Amino acid sequence: MSARVLVVDDILPNVKLLEAKLSSEYYEVITALSGEEALKKIASDGPDIVLLDVMMPGMDGFEVCKRIKADSRMAHIPVVMVTALTDATDRVKGLEAGADDFLSKPVNDTALMARVRSLVRLKMTVDEWRIRENTATALGVTDEKAEDEKVDSAKILVVEDQAFESDKFVETLQRDHHDVTAVEDGIKAMEAVGKKDFDIIMISLNMLEEDGLRLVSHLKSNEKTRAVPILMVGNEEDMHRIAHGLEIGAHDYIIRPVDRNELLARARTQIRRKRFQERLRANYEVSLNMALTDTLTGLYNRRYLTVHLEKLLRRNEESHKSITVLLFDIDYFKKVNDTYGHNVGDEVLKEFAERLNQGLRSFDLVARLGGEEFVAILPDVTKERAMTISERLRRMIADKPFAITHDEFKEITCTTSIGATYIFDETNITTEEALKRADDMLYKAKADGRNCCYFEGEGKVDPVQFEPAERPKE
Numbered sequence: 001m002s003a004r005v006l007v008v009d010d011i012l013p014n015v016k017l018l019e020a021k022l023s024s025e026y027y028e029v030i031t032a033l034s035g036e037e038a039l040k041k042i043a044s045d046g047p048d049i050v051l052l053d054v055m056m057p058g059m060d061g062f063e064v065c066k067r068i069k070a071d072s073r074m075a076h077i078p079v080v081m082v083t084a085l086t087d088a089t090d091r092v093k094g095l096e097a098g099a100d101d102f103l104s105k106p107v108n109d110t111a112l113m114a115r116v117r118s119l120v121r122l123k124m125t126v127d128e129w130r131i132r133e134n135t136a137t138a139l140g141v142t143d144e145k146a147e148d149e150k151v152d153s154a155k156i157l158v159v160e161d162q163a164f165e166s167d168k169f170v171e172t173l174q175r176d177h178h179d180v181t182a183v184e185d186g187i188k189a190m191e192a193v194g195k196k197d198f199d200i201i202m203i204s205l206n207m208l209e210e211d212g213l214r215l216v217s218h219l220k221s222n223e224k225t226r227a228v229p230i231l232m233v234g235n236e237e238d239m240h241r242i243a244h245g246l247e248i249g250a251h252d253y254i255i256r257p258v259d260r261n262e263l264l265a266r267a268r269t270q271i272r273r274k275r276f277q278e279r280l281r282a283n284y285e286v287s288l289n290m291a292l293t294d295t296l297t298g299l300y301n302r303r304y305l306t307v308h309l310e311k312l313l314r315r316n317e318e319s320h321k322s323i324t325v326l327l328f329d330i331d332y333f334k335k336v337n338d339t340y341g342h343n344v345g346d347e348v349l350k351e352f353a354e355r356l357n358q359g360l361r362s363f364d365l366v367a368r369l370g371g372e373e374f375v376a377i378l379p380d381v382t383k384e385r386a387m388t389i390s391e392r393l394r395r396m397i398a399d400k401p402f403a404i405t406h407d408e409f410k411e412i413t414c415t416t417s418i419g420a421t422y423i424f425d426e427t428n429i430t431t432e433e434a435l436k437r438a439d440d441m442l443y444k445a446k447a448d449g450r451n452c453c454y455f456e457g458e459g460k461v462d463p464v465q466f467e468p469a470e471r472p473k474e
Contacts, residue, residue: 156181444460
């Protein structure tokens with residue numbers, strides 16, 4: 001996953017060291033040597049994450065973070081403070097200023113890369129919901145602006161087998177009037193999440209009879225708890241396990257001995273972020289469901305796609321990121337309707353839409369253009385990755401028969417032709433042009449016998465070269 005990282009430090013060797021580490025992992029790095037320069041770079045370059053030194057002359061890191069979080073145009077950008085300060089009071093001060101995490105100097109490479117990847121994933125999800133809300137506003141469906149999210153009265157689950165630690169966590173969290181449930185192991189935790197919806201889950205990585213990381217994995221694979229923030233609690237020597245936890249979906253961590261004020265500050269950050277995402281999602285779903293979705297498949301319709309794709313194209317001109325447009329056509333669909341009836345045709349369309357959704361990331365967009373034509377928009381992927389995805393989607397359609405309701409037949413086989421265009425560092429591309437370029441490739445796929453994918457500039461995708469990979473969990 002590519003990302004643009006802004007490194008802010010008044011000491012040039014520190015900047016160069018972080019720049020080298022991040023560049024070696026293929027991140028795009030921009031730099032600033034002061035707080036004032038950092039704010040200008042954020043406004044002009046739109047980074048995905050900010051690594052911010054605390055101790056700088058003039059405007060220090062705390063003030064820079066406050067200004068970032070106070071500006072609605074940049075408040076969603078994750079900020080990680082990099083500091084030699086180790087006192088819990090300083091961490092709390094940073095968290096209350098809006099920082100998402102702290103890294104201590106000298107920076108641990110494992111912690112650095114895990115934190116960057118984790119926060120970039122979260123930002124991409126939030127970015128997608130923000131774009132969708134902006135799309136709704138542009139269409140005149142909604143213009144409501146939410147107030148700052150509240151951080152009290154949340155439902156919190158604590159999983160800790162040491163009674164004195166559990167009691168400490170519960171007592172501390174109740175200061176914010178949270179409804180706290182404490183359990184001793186994973187079995188009881190899964191029972192609790194089955195009965196109640198939680199806003200945040202705290203998991204100890206040091207339980208005697210329980211693997212805390214395995215529990216994190218179970219919760220992240222459970223549809224009900226997949227989006228619930230997870231706060232890990234561990235020792236300093238657990239950093240490799242903590243990094244692995246961030247990789248598999250945990251949102252944050254705190255190191256023992258746990259400072260009560262830091263615990264409250266980290267919990268507030270996660271609750272605020274969750275409620276912000278829920279608000280975006282709720283506004284979007286309520287306001288757009290009827291006006292901007294296809295009634296048969298539940299996918300976005302052409303009206304929504306046109307505005308959304310236009311916004312993505314303009315944004316990517318500024319951020320220099322890519323967009324892939326995949327255009328799908330169900331092969332010989334008229335024959336399906338003529339042979340089995342329009343009710344069966346509708347069943348095929350709905351199942352086709354479901355398979356596309358299952359094969360894509362949560363922040364990719366799938367729409368029905370009309371009839372048997374569908375489109376998928378994949379932001380920020382390499383051309384090679386996009387070709388792999390297109391081949392995987394083709395196989396997902398062709399390799400498994402479609403179940404149908406019919407007097408004589410229980411299932412039928414369907415295939416799809418795909419046309420694709422990859423747009424990167426191009427200016428003034430319109431929605432119509434992007435779709436036309438994909439449609440030209442779709443025409444070639446049909447002319448070449450169907451059940452294949454054509455990529456602009458690359459030709460027919462080789463099924464052998466682009467074997468389907470496991471679906472990414474973003």
